[in-house]
Amino acid sequence: MLAARAANALLGRSALISFLGELGDKTFYVTTTLSIWCPWGGLRNGQHALAERCLVGGGAFVAFALRGMVLASFGNADEGCWPAAFACVVLATLGIIAIFGKRRANEAESKQMLKSSSHDEESPWNKAAFSSSLPWTADVGQANSDASKGKEASVNGAQCWNTAAFHGALPSQQQVANEASGAAAVSYGSVAAPVGQTSKSSISGSSNEEDLYSILIAFPLSFFLNLAMESDDKSEAALLKASHGTQPGIMIGAILGFLPAVVMAVVLGHILERQMQSQQALFLVAFLLWSLCMISMSQAMLRLPVLQPAALAAVQISTRIFSRRA
Numbered sequence: 001m002l003a004a005r006a007a008n009a010l011l012g013r014s015a016l017i018s019f020l021g022e023l024g025d026k027t028f029y030v031t032t033t034l035s036i037w038c039p040w041g042g043l044r045n046g047q048h049a050l051a052e053r054c055l056v057g058g059g060a061f062v063a064f065a066l067r068g069m070v071l072a073s074f075g076n077a078d079e080g081c082w083p084a085a086f087a088c089v090v091l092a093t094l095g096i097i098a099i100f101g102k103r104r105a106n107e108a109e110s111k112q113m114l115k116s117s118s119h120d121e122e123s124p125w126n127k128a129a130f131s132s133s134l135p136w137t138a139d140v141g142q143a144n145s146d147a148s149k150g151k152e153a154s155v156n157g158a159q160c161w162n163t164a165a166f167h168g169a170l171p172s173q174q175q176v177a178n179e180a181s182g183a184a185a186v187s188y189g190s191v192a193a194p195v196g197q198t199s200k201s202s203i204s205g206s207s208n209e210e211d212l213y214s215i216l217i218a219f220p221l222s223f224f225l226n227l228a229m230e231s232d233d234k235s236e237a238a239l240l241k242a243s244h245g246t247q248p249g250i251m252i253g254a255i256l257g258f259l260p261a262v263v264m265a266v267v268l269g270h271i272l273e274r275q276m277q278s279q280q281a282l283f284l285v286a287f288l289l290w291s292l293c294m295i296s297m298s299q300a301m302l303r304l305p306v307l308q309p310a311a312l313a314a315v316q317i318s319t320r321i322f323s324r325r326a
Contacts, residue, residue: 011253015034018257021235031060035269037285041214055267059222064258072251081303083231091293
């Protein structure tokens with residue numbers, strides 16, 4: 001009984017340490033960013049967005065679990081600057097893709113606004129109404145010359161104006177066919193987007209092929225990027241503290257502690273993608289990617305052999321030797 005309670009206490013303690021160490025960490029923001037945006041398909045708002053986010057969270061959790069088992073078995077070995085350098089290159093590439101995606105989104109919104117404004121200026125109602133006003137005045141002038149038909153002519157003129165105006169307001173059969181074909185080609189639904197707004201699905205692209213590629217790359221991208229960025233991370237120190245020991249309960253608790261943190265990161269990405277406009281979401285993605293890239297670059301440079309304590313000590317010894325000789 002006491003042994004079971006002690007094992008449960010160790011499991012809960014290690015899980016709590018891992019959970020608190022992962023909150024607000026680099027890998028936490030990486031998972032949030034990847035749950036908002038895909039480098040292939042753009043913003044994750046298609047019909048398979050839930051499956052993509054589940055794969056992103058699964059890749060992050062598997063990376064944490066693998067890292068925890070390695071640390072529990074072999075300890076914290078010196079890995080050099082390669083993991084941070086790899087993460088820096090990948091994040092810089094993703095940041096460039098996000099910037100170009102934001103630029104394409106700006107161009108798409110500008111084109112749609114220009115198209116909407118030109119459509120409003122060339123309204124068929126106004127064209128038909130004002131063009132029909134000329135024969136109406138001619139009919140009225142001709143009717144006024146005949147005193148016996150003045151009332152009938154004015155009625156006919158009013159009917160001519162109203163008929164032309166209402167015929168101009170109603171679209172022709174060709175316009176109806178064109179609008180139907182255009183609505184079928186729109187990927188984000190049958191309801192037209194309001195003037196000045198662009199649907200996020202139309203920007204990110206939600207075709208079946210793009211959804212397939214987004215699903216395929218969701219898990220490996222999240223796995224390798226989180227595994228590389230776990231080096232020299234706050235959660236790694238917490239994981240070493242939690243998984244220090246040979247008891248299975250400690251290691252299992254340390255691994256399971258990452259699960260609620262990963263779920264929170266994925267849910268946060270889902271909320272941000274739903275509540276923010278396309279431009280705001282893409283700007284946030286680019287900002288997070290470049291910020292994480294700078295952090296990884298600084299960690300990679302600090303891991304260079306020249307800046308290691310042994311190298312610095314050798315430099316100090318050589319400096320003292322040369323100063324004594326001088």
